[in-house]
Amino acid sequence: xTAHCVxxxxxxxxxYSLFAVGALGELLGWIARLWSWxxxxxxxxxxxxxxxxxxxxxxxxxxxxxxLSQLISLWGTRYSPLSPRLYLIIFASFDLLSxxxxxxxxxxxxxxxxxxxxxxTLVGTHTMMAGIIIQLISMSVFAxxxxxxxxxxxxxxxxxxxxxxxxxxxxxxxxxxxxxFYRAVELSQGWKGYLITHEVYFDVLDxxxxxxxxxxxxxxxxxxxxQRSRSKYHAVEGLQLKTNDTPGDAxxx
Numbered sequence: 001x002t003a004h005c006v007x008x009x010x011x012x013x014x015x016y017s018l019f020a021v022g023a024l025g026e027l028l029g030w031i032a033r034l035w036s037w038x039x040x041x042x043x044x045x046x047x048x049x050x051x052x053x054x055x056x057x058x059x060x061x062x063x064x065x066x067x068l069s070q071l072i073s074l075w076g077t078r079y080s081p082l083s084p085r086l087y088l089i090i091f092a093s094f095d096l097l098s099x100x101x102x103x104x105x106x107x108x109x110x111x112x113x114x115x116x117x118x119x120x121t122l123v124g125t126h127t128m129m130a131g132i133i134i135q136l137i138s139m140s141v142f143a144x145x146x147x148x149x150x151x152x153x154x155x156x157x158x159x160x161x162x163x164x165x166x167x168x169x170x171x172x173x174x175x176x177x178x179x180x181f182y183r184a185v186e187l188s189q190g191w192k193g194y195l196i197t198h199e200v201y202f203d204v205l206d207x208x209x210x211x212x213x214x215x216x217x218x219x220x221x222x223x224x225x226x227q228r229s230r231s232k233y234h235a236v237e238g239l240q241l242k243t244n245d246t247p248g249d250a251x252x253x
Contacts, residue, residue, distance in 0.1 A: 004217045011223035023214050025056030030207070043114045051106035052187060053206065054128065054183065057176055058095045060213055061139055064176075065091045067169050067222050071153075074226070075114040079153040081145065094138035102131030121191060129187040136180035143173050165225040168216045175213040179206050232247055 001023035008017045032049035039045055045108040050205070069084035077083055109124025150166065158166075186195040195201050 004214070007218070007221050007223065011221075013223035015066045016058045016063055016179060016221070016223055018066075019214050019217055021050075022056050022059030022063070025052050025059065025112065026210055029053035029056060030078075030214055042168050043110065046113075047106055047110040047146075048125075051103060054106070054132065054228070057110050057179060057210055057213070058099050058135060061135070061142075061176055062092050062173065063217075063222075065142065066168060067165075067226070068142075068149065070222070070226055072149065075149075075153045075156050075191045079148045079156070080147055087142075087145075091142050094134060097137065098133075098135040101134065102128050105129070105131060125187055125190060129184060132184045134181060136177065136184055139177050139180060143177060146170070146173065161225045165220050165222060168220040169222075172213040172216055175209040179209045179213075182206065214250055 001020050004016070004020035004023060008014065008020060029049050029052035032045050032052060036042060036045035038048050065087055069087045072080045072084045072087070080087075105127030107124070108120040108127055112119040112121045112124055125128075132199045146169075182195070182201070186193065186201070187194055
C-alpha cells in the first residue's frame with residue numbers, strides 16, 4: 001500500500017491510486033479479522049472483516065480496467081469492440097453496483113445476527129453472494145474482452161516492458177477471478193459451511209491471492225511501463241510511416 005502511494009505520487013497517475021485504496025481495504029479487513037479472532041462474539045469486528053474484505057478487491061479490478069483503456073488508447077480503437085471510455089463506464093459501474101449490493105447484504109446480515117433474539121442471516125448472506133456473483137461475471141467478461149484485444153492487436157509492435165505488463169495484468173486479473181469464485185462458493189454454503197469454517201482456504205484463496213494481485217504491480221507499475229512503451233511505440237510507428245512514404249517505395253509501388 002505504501003509503495004503504491006509513493007509510486008502514484010511520483011508519476012501523478014491518480015487512477016492507479018486505486019491499488020493503494022484496495023490494499024488499504026485489505027489491511028483494515030485483516031486487522032478486523034484478527035480483532036474478530038480475539039473477540040469472537042464482537043459483532044462489529046465480525047461484520048467489518050466480512051464486509052471490507054469482500055469489497056476491497058473491487059478497487060484492484062477498477063485499476064485493471066484502466067490499464068486496458070490505456071492500451072486501447074495506445075494501439076487504437078480498431079482492435080477493440082469498445083472505446084476506452086466505455087470500458088471504464090461499464091465495468092466500473094458494475095463494480096460500484098457490486099460494492100453497494102455487498103454493503104447492503106453485510107448490513108442486513110449484521111442486523112439479523114445482532115437482533116434480540118437473533119434472526120436468520122439468510123437474506124443478508126444471499127444479498128452479499130449476489131454482489132460477489134455480479135463482480136465475478138463482470139471480471140470474467142472483462143477478461144474475455146482483454147484476451148480479445150490482445151489477440152486482435154497481436155501484430156502491433158510491443159516492447160519487452162509492455163509484454164511484461166500484459167503478463168502481470170493477466171495474472172492479477174486471474175487472481176481476482178479465482179478469489180471471487182471461491183467467495184461465491186463459500187457464501188453459498190452459509191456461515192457454518194465447510195469453506196468458511198476452515199481458515200486455510202480463506203488464507204490461500206483470498207488473502208494470498210489478493211496480496212499477489214496487488215504486489216506484482218509494485219514491480220511492474222503501469223505508470224512506468226506504459227509510458228515507456230508508448231514513446232517507443234510511437235517512435236516505431238513514425239519510422240514505419242516515414243519508410244512507407246519514401247520516393248523509392250512509391251516508385252516501386
